[in-house]
Amino acid sequence: MTRIIMHGCNGAMGQVISGLVAQDPEAGIVAGIDISDTKKNDYPVFASLKDCNVEADVIIDFASAKAEDALLDYCAKTGMPVVVCTTGLSPEQVEKVSETAKTAPVLRSANMSLGVNVLLKLVQEAAQVLASAGFDIEILEKHHNQKVDAPSGTALALADSINEAMGGIYHYKYDRSTERVKRDQKEIGIQAVRGGTIVGEHDVIFAGKDEVITFNHTAYSKAIFGKGAVEAAKFLAGKQPGLYTMKDVIG
Numbered sequence: 001m002t003r004i005i006m007h008g009c010n011g012a013m014g015q016v017i018s019g020l021v022a023q024d025p026e027a028g029i030v031a032g033i034d035i036s037d038t039k040k041n042d043y044p045v046f047a048s049l050k051d052c053n054v055e056a057d058v059i060i061d062f063a064s065a066k067a068e069d070a071l072l073d074y075c076a077k078t079g080m081p082v083v084v085c086t087t088g089l090s091p092e093q094v095e096k097v098s099e100t101a102k103t104a105p106v107l108r109s110a111n112m113s114l115g116v117n118v119l120l121k122l123v124q125e126a127a128q129v130l131a132s133a134g135f136d137i138e139i140l141e142k143h144h145n146q147k148v149d150a151p152s153g154t155a156l157a158l159a160d161s162i163n164e165a166m167g168g169i170y171h172y173k174y175d176r177s178t179e180r181v182k183r184d185q186k187e188i189g190i191q192a193v194r195g196g197t198i199v200g201e202h203d204v205i206f207a208g209k210d211e212v213i214t215f216n217h218t219a220y221s222k223a224i225f226g227k228g229a230v231e232a233a234k235f236l237a238g239k240q241p242g243l244y245t246m247k248d249v250i251g
Contacts, residue, residue: 001025001026001027001028002026002028002058002234002237003027003030003055003057003058003237004021004028004029004030004057004058004230004233005029005030005031005032005054005059005060006018006029006031006032006033006043006059006060006062007032007033007059007060007062007071007082008033008061008062008063008067008086009032009033009034009039009041009043010032010037010038010039010045011034011062011064013062013085013222013225013226013229014032014034014062014063015039016222016223016226017029017060017062017226017229017230018032018041018042020223022042024230027230027233027234029041029042029043030043030054030055030056031043031044031045031052031054031056032045032046033045033046033047033048033049033052034063035047048070049070049071049074056080057081057237057238058080058081058082058083058233058236058237059071059075059080059082059083060082060083060085060230060232060233061082061083061084061085062085062086062229063086064086065086065087065088065089065093067086068084068086068089068093068096069093072097072100075100075104075106076099076100076103078104079103079104079241080104081105081106081107081233081236081237081238081239082104082105082106082236083107083108083229083232083233083236084097084106084107084108085108085112085229087153101241101243102241103241104241105236105239105240105241105242105244106243107232107235107236107243107244107245107246107248107249108245109245109247110153110154110156111153111154111157111225111228111246112225112226112228112229112232112246113217113219113224113225113227114227114228114246114250115217115224116157117228117246117247117249117250118250119158119202119217120157120247121161121247121250122215123158123161123162123204123215124161124162124164124165126204126215127162127165127206128166130206130213131162131206133208134185134208134209135206135208135213136189136206136207136208137205137206137207138188138189138190138191138204138207139151139155139188139189139190139191139202139203139205140191140193140202140203140205141155141191141193141200141202141203142192142193142194142195142198142200142201142202143192143193143199143200143201144194144195144196144197144198144199145194145195145196145197147194150194151174151190151191151192152192152200152202154200154202155190155192156172156190159172159188159190162188162204163188169186170186170187170188171184171186171187172187172188172189172190173187173188173189174189174190174191176189199219199221199222200217200218200219201216201217201218201219203215203216204216228249231249232244235249
């Protein structure tokens, strides 16, 4: 059984993951880390990692970016594997993730959903056939009205995945209202919709002559990100130091 420390255990995603792991015979949360201990958990909760005296195999991090530096320092020093799910990291913290991976196994991805990461592979394969045949590529992403960044990190990851497969020949177009020109065949259009409580929806559209192929992923709850994080933790436990992604998890 994979023994997990839940970093940020009393946050929304920490509680989601706690519920998922409770039903997983291959994993168990042995300790939680949170400055607030207002929730009832089936495991001991510590204010910081330095206070934690419970042996574990891996940390799942779904906390605040403010707590990231201390987490990475701990993992770099101890070699503890960590699945970094916290968003909103500064460029310096992203660089620190890479530095930590020199002495500890670290997994970080733009999106923890297993489905999205399968989609990243599928659109690469599709692009190699369809883009080469002259199909135009558009990405449409939809999220709730509280999301402040646009386009989403997942939309950009999808565009990057396609561009990587095609040798980096594309540039990204976010707004066509500022100029009146024909569409460039070497562009990927990325548009964002914000409204209501949409958890997350991404469409990758390959539009050719007389036919359109659309790849769609719809998230109905945040639990999908928690499930991906748990699978990533089980994968990462026991690995050698290095920087891993969900691509490694799904093979």
